[in-house]
Amino acid sequence: MPGTHNFEHLPLLLRFRGRARLQGFGKPSPQTRANNAARAAHSNALLASAQSWSAGWQQRKALREEQELPIIPGGVPILLQVDPSLELDVLREKFSFEIVAEQEEGYVIVASEDIEVAPFLAMVRAFAVQVRGSAKIAEVHRLLDDPQQTDRLSRILSERLLTEWPQIADDQLYIVDIGIACTGVSQIPKLPKKGKRDTDATWARKELVWSQARTDAYNAWDSIKELRETEIEEFARSYGAEILHLIDGAPFDSAVLPDSFTVRFRIVGRGLRDFILNYAYIFEVVEPEDIALPQRAAEAVPLPGNLATPTAPEADAPAVCVIDSGIQEGHVLIQPAIEQTSSRCFLPGKNVDDVGDFVAPGGHGTRVAGAILYGEVVAKEGTPQLPFWIQNARVLDENNMMPVELFPPKAVRAAVERFHLGPRHTRIFNHSINANSYCRTRYMSAWAAEIDWLCFTHDVLFVQSAGNLTSSGPMPQPGVADHLAAGRDYPAYLLEPSSRVANPAQSLQAITVGSVAYGSLQDGAWRTFASERGHPSAFSRSGFGIWGVIKPEVVEYAGDDLRTANVPADVQGGGLIPAGCPELVRSTMFPPGPPFDRDDVGTSFAAPKVARIAAMLQHVLPEEPALLYRALIVQSARWPAWADALLVELRHPDCRRNPQRRQQLLQQVSEIIRWIGYGVPDETGATVNTDFRTTFITSGEKTVRARECHIYQVPIPPELRGQADEFDIRIEVTLSYVAQPRRTRRNLRRYLSTWVDWKSSNLGEGLNDFRVRALREDDNEDEPLPGSALPWTLNEKSDWGLIRDTKRNCGTVQKDWAVVKSNSLPDQFCIAVVGHPGWSHDPDSAARYALAVSFEIMGQEIAIYDPLRTAVIELQTQVEVEVEAEVEDEVEVQIDD
Known part of the structure; x- marks a missing residue:
């Protein structure tokens, strides 16, 4: 042994x-097969639309010159519909089209520097007479000739901006986030294969040529990005627009990914309209989202007589960075764990050392930090040693809001660059911040994509809250009470699209955390929504995320909303019933108020409990990658007893003999995974x-x-x-x-x-x-x-x-x-x-x-x-x-x- x-x-x-x-791989679509069977007709249809499109854009360019409008360099946009199985690089290789954005059902937005699209027209003509090498034209189903660009606008504008588009006023100021593609037409060639007749010398030359071509492609992508940044700056000046990332006179800065960047504009309506209609490389235009961190706190109660006096963590203990509203760093229950020398405020216009938590009445970042340090129960006595260091990255103001001058992708990047690249090489980041609405599913948002990029570039783990439904709210963001009034009962309304996880919780790399309730509780006319421990919290946003991804992956106990029995029901946050709320450290900056309490609920306080498990894993497995921490957290998660019992029944052989009951169970468990993901993680199960x-x-x-x-x-x-x-x-x-x-x-x-x-x-x-x-x-x-x-x-x-x-x-x-x-x-x-x-x-x-x-x-x-x-x-x-x-x-x- x-x-x-x-x-x-x-x-x-x-x-x-x-x-x-x-x-x-997939077979060609029926439309592609039909195009091959009717080459002349397909060729004529593409020729007609392409030539009409080209003539229209030539006329538009000439008119802009006559009217002396600002020069918009670069290509012109084209909306194509192609076979969904088509490898999109064919469009770049065959026609010199730059891929701007891939859409659903085979739609692709491309840009062409050649306004006459000569390579495309030549191959279309060749396809009609079956010239060798022209077969790919069959997979280009349509070129949409749309002078008003109605289809293109519907694919790049947010729902709100698309609705407002006809009424955009020339002189009104708008603030928008615009996604710009920058992949160009360069591509990495296929790796050559060594032929039987290749000598070592000829093969070495082939490898060298290929390696240089790959380097040239990467350099070309960098050059295109720089060129488009310059083009946008020049266009902004022509309309007196402001790029809100030009902070303190710094060079152009935006949320950057290898294929794109996103810039936040403040611009008048006529400039916005001109830019969107004529700049070919735009793939998304959205309005900035407000941050939603609803305070659901109850009234303050008297201070407890005794408090624990915790001591500092071990010098080499893991660190967790709290990206939030700041922290009350002098709080007696968390002060020994705060690494004050690294604290930083990233809010524009504030001093970098303005790192306090000024959110009334009980703070937000302070509560999050306490949940990381204490988990489910705050220490009441003695001198417990705190397990981790807490680093403070303040990105929210006293109203729990992020000003429009601070772009969320830039905020998270700045935090990672400061703390991960700092002396402690922090690898765990708690991000209990969400937009106030469900995430969009057209593209990965700039905010969520930035988190994905940071996790790819660095060995870091983001623990992200799923987001909260408000008690009530206007359409298209109904609150809990609005769902009930409309006849959508709990928990079924959590399956509605408006209840989807909130940006950036759809991030593929972040571990997204929802909330479950402590159980069925009642106080007078008020009671919790949950009828059993582990049921989804009434406010906890659900999945699926973008592209049907399971979100949230895990849940933690973070309370429930309360309702009355009348119809329509009254709804409020859970602070009225303390036993239904998590025990949290509480800011004392706005007395009276205790240093800890059960007076607030929300997914914001579920996420740090999972960050605590991640930090414990780093303590146990300090040399392992953060990817393993995420795997072990999810691996340890289990469905609560009420949900797991349904799976047990479904697995039983007797269930197959009752098709009606089996179908009911299949539907139930398929809904549960959208509410609670893989379940509640367990620290012990993850670590030992x-x-x-x-x-x-x-x-x-x-x-x-x-x-x-x-x-x-x-x-x-x-x-x-x-x-x-x-x-x-x-x-x-x-x-x-x-x-x-x-x-x-x-x-x-x-x-x-x-x-x-x-x-x-x-x-x-x-x-x-x-x-x-x-x-x-x-x-x-x-x-x-x-x-x-x-x-x-x-x-x-x-x-x-x-x-x-x-x-x-x-x-x-x-x-x-x-x-x-x-x-x-x-x-x-x-x-x-x-x-x-x-x-x-x-x-x-x-x-x-x-x-x-x-x-x-x-x-x-x-x-x-x-x-x-x-x-x-x-x-x-x-x-x-x-x-x-x-x-x-x-x-x-x-x-x-």
């Missing part, structure tokens, strides 16, 4: 890596194991390229799979990955440079059979023995699992779980991590990932940790021997040569 242990996580062993066996639960993890930074596959192996010892036993074993798998985002893409798999998913071996499928199924190897084209699939709760397709309408591989954190009988377990359980091509054609483009696999014996009939630990140590020894043998063989071959 191996030596003693502390129930630490066990290593996941990488056994094989190679070329992935990927499924085939027990005799009855064992977690295996990857260690260090793991990267996978497109079309590459990594196979991990978990040995299952005989003690777990005895044929006489039928213990229930819960298997959980969580993949957490990050890749480079591209904001102009309206599709998950094109938003990321490389996207990743996982698949498992089946019951009864051997290691070699799974290897054949997962890897494409020249010496192994045999048909694998399939085995029977595990009964995954989500599964790879939206109609395969117990939970419908979503699937496990639609986001960058992918969890699934199954319950199987112990005697059906194979002797080896394998997981394949597979990389897929995203928007990048760079062969060196890769995604980073972390993987966790857990086994739990539900009835605790036998201990499983020690047998699994022994088995993996034996396998690890075997692997090391195999590697040494391979190295020796290579050395012998070299000597023979």
